[in-house]
Amino acid sequence: MSGRVVHTRTGGPTGLDLYDRTARDAAATVIAHYSTSFGLACRLLGPRPRPHVRSIYALVRVADEVVDGPAAAAGLSPEATARVLDDLESETLAAIGRGFSANLVVHSFARTAQECGIGEDLIRPFFASMRTDLSTNRHDPASHDAYVYGSAEVVGLMCLQVFVNAGAEHPRTPSAALVDGARRLGAAFQDVNFLRDREHDSSALGRDYLGLDEGRSTRGEVLDRIDADLAAAAAAVPLLPADCRRAVTAAHDLFAELSARLRTASASAERVRVPDAVKVRLAARAWLGLPPRGARA
Template identity: 75%
Template structure:
């Protein structure tokens, strides 16, 4: 019997700590993201807690560089120290299987079970660190930032989809890896366009190079739609307890992309109305194919 087993219906101290850490991660997603939270609820019981744990760590890191740390009085240099400490604690927790930080502990449990390693963790923190030092991006820095901030998060989730509940994690297929990366990239570029006004005025950042004329809004939307189409074609290859959630997330961002293309106001934050979100979720629950998927 291991330390994480349940004895006579009551969790051991470590099992209770694990459960509390996962509950803390679930609280983060419930407070911060209605759209991602909706998609997460469509996941099966096997992958759901792990995806919540990934999102929670990502959200905490993002908050260090995107406002709350500054509002608490931290300078960019101090915020970078906090981010470095979080990265170090995360990597240490994956190795040892324990952290005094509940969000890090929850992520480490997922990483150890599903095969998420340093090769995915470090690029994520590198991109977060970029937000403290880089305001304007060209094509190369955009691609590097998106890889670390979004594509690797998609790859972390893919590790969960393939490996949650297994004894020995395996590497996903190349086609699934490509689909996860392109879906993550599409999500990030949609968010860049949605938050364009806030990023420019409040944060002083130009992730897409629109201000310098390095690219155009139409070119970005064309790239998003190409990435969404590529991702749609491989969602059917995911385990059955993941497809509905990924389809719902894909179709939500496809709807956002459409609305962004129709909108003439680049400063207003485009959103999908709740009734439309509900229809997207229902269609996914009923087993509909992702929008744009080949028949």
């Protein structure tokens, strides 16, 4: 059918248009099953950026799952798992070049990358960090920062490319202030997750991302860094396009709430969570257009 759109008797699309839509639906399904909190925030995005952000997070989630257990549970050796991750990276980059993949999640991401200007400079560091999880269990400050950049900050930068460029005729470069805000929000998210998952990471995976086990840092120091990153990110939210601010505010405030709860929880407490009622309140606050917590009025 040469990529042209053909319509069925009921008026629905077929061909590449149907394939694109099915790929976007597949990405949305991945997110719905893996992250209720992210799904809630994503619904606050406008229709212009929403499917693209889902496509980014679906690919990120699949890659993360490759290295975090399901592949090993399926019987893959570490070497075989590494090859699966390498193949996923290669297919992602190839799909961006040709505009098609037989892997629906990769296809959805590739179409987003083409439209919004997401290139190898962001994709390769992400896969490099995922690959690190197969070989490095203990991180020093330098390896922590490199890991956080590739696993979280570049994801924020991918989303920023969407916020600025989705629907535009030609991709443009975001401002330095937005780039800094996206990176610091991603870093805060990742460090919160490291603290929340510390017990599981240590006991089940043998990983220490923050140097807490070896005394190189303390919970208080990590939380101070998180709160500084959240404050910097909050300052950048008003610079975002209007159809992105509510979702970013909701995500920001959810992690600010987690940071506050981590400060009052003991290190040995069960995984800290935000009750659903509080999540709804934070989402409602964002929907009303209120600024992120900690932002200056």
